[in-house]
Amino acid sequence: MKCVLGFPLTGCGIMQLIDVASFAVQSADADLPDSLVFGEFELRPGSRELLRDGTPVALERRAFDVLLHLLRHRDRVVSKDELWQALWHSRDVSETVIPQAVGKVRRALNDADGHWITTVHGVGYRFVGALEQPVRPASRHRRLRVALGFAGMLLLVVFAIWLGGRSPPASPADEATIAVLPFVNLGPDPDSDYFADGIAETLLNQLADIDGLQVASRTSSFRFRSAAGEATPALAEIAQALQVRYLIEGSVRREAERFQVSVQLTDTTTGYQRWSQRYDGRWGEILTTQQAITRSVVEQIASPLLSGAIASADPAGTATDPVAYE
Template sequence: MATIYEFGPFRLEADADTLFRGAEPVALGGRAVALLRLLLEKAGRPVAKDALMEAAWPGLAIEESNLTVQVAALRRTFAAVEGGSSWIETLPRRGYRYVGPPAVTLPDGSRQTWLPSASSDKPSIAVLPFANLSGDPAQDYFSDGITEDVIAELSRFRSLFVVARHSSFVYRGSSSDIREIGRQLGVRYVVEGSARRIDKRVRVTVKILDAASGFTLWTERYDREIEDIFAIQDEIVGKIVSALPGRLEDAGREIARGKQTSNITAYDLVLLGNEKWRQLTVRSMDEARGYFRKAVALDPAYARAHANIAWTVVCAAFLESPAAPPLDDGRREIEIALDLDEIDAWSHGVFAQLLFLQNRDQAAETHFKRALALNPNDADVAAAFANILVYWG
């Protein structure tokens, strides 16, 4: 039975790892949600640091600074409500305690059904994590990378509402009915797919489903050389957009832009690096930076690799890593990235957070706004901007 907690204006649907404020989902990582769930279960009682770390990082040995970062993310979320920043109490040398509004446990039937109010007039779509059919769990990063690239490309269409990665990836390996997934995510269309990579070939299967009826609208299978993966992604995005009612825009015109790299090994290294930095530990951030630097060595004009090096520098600072590179190192990399691709929303978002760390608030705001203007669907940038606006007051 699913567990749903309601407290103040917030609602935690624990089985879906999703926090809502009113009818809108809150951009919050899975580890922070896991911590919140345990704190709410033990509301009013101390929760030891070891118990919290086991809840968010089961079976992993992590540094205590990672716990501090995730608790800070929760406090920033609650700070949007008067008095919310004090809902999680620090117990020195012991742990934390939830002391906010009483958390009421609701019946499963009260699950939230939300629709994106600002985008209700747009076709809404969610891309679920592509299944890895290679037989090797170590290849998950590759199928995840394809999924993330498709989400990123679809989000460039202003006439679409695209569910963010952190929301759609909740359904990895889910056996839920597609109509229930559509209802929970508040979307009309759902994309499912799979990827199988063997030696120098890749097979990708993808389909679009109507979430209201569960019917398949379009399906296609691509069986090609691995070097064709970029073309496959472009074709998938074009087919998805063209299959939706009204055909929106000329998909070919939107997609017809230079790919950041033609070097499949460099691309693979960036995917491996992405898998590492998402673990949000000091060690994994260092490993991710190593992958990105190798990608740059193979293709010095790979803008995303430069931007991601800068991102690991930003994350190392947030994680308070004792060996964090100087912020100026990250600034050099992000400036190279923007020189190579000035209209990349992700790069502007990374630059904004780096500038924020350097106490250059006005310049940070300029780049945040530029990122959101380039890609209004980018939930990660929007969430980061919102958190920093809360910090600014």
């Protein structure tokens, strides 16, 4: 789930400040070298830079943290639970955020063959590359950085609590918060339920990758799947339970090589449907359709919290191969 730092501070914003402060202390750790060199790459924890042959390589904050954690614990396998607890502080996020972050690290390292990072299926990940002798800072500088790190953490937390106490926390209605509910299979083949789930989950993952947008996890939102003959909770009740403003519902129908996807976006603060669209196409066009849905949803809920998000969004990077639905 994405977290936006803004004022007045919400609980999510305070947690993000604590994230920043925690990294300040982590960066000041006496065990953390100034530079970690492996192959043509150099990771600089203090300045949060990844270089390749001296040239900066773009790597977003969470992916950088994952790479640093794997490097620091390169002597063993790092479980997904450990990454979740250490970097996401056990918060309720989509199950896909860790594989997505690792995927971004691999793309930055051009590591499609697992030369640097290997996946231990069912457990986690391990850095398997050769690391050159770390360059460590002078002990005096280490002590100074530790002191500054702790001081910065305390100041940020105290400031966050003080500022949060001055203003009431923002409600979900004031934030760019959204949940993707399970899509309904309207086709004649009940085995196509997996296709409906795949469309909804891909949309959820693409939205979760957009900065400034908070997306309820799959575990949370998919529990509102209604069994046959079972009453569906009101959208307002679902939104309140998930602490979101917007809800996405949808239905799919697949027959032979053609598909039909219908999507509705509801603003639960007003109860009105904000946007709806039906997409018809051939099977080979499913990826383009998924990307079009994501762009349309982001455009509909665009706000100051999402400034620049549409331009920077790259839904194509998280699209699902049609073969995965076969």
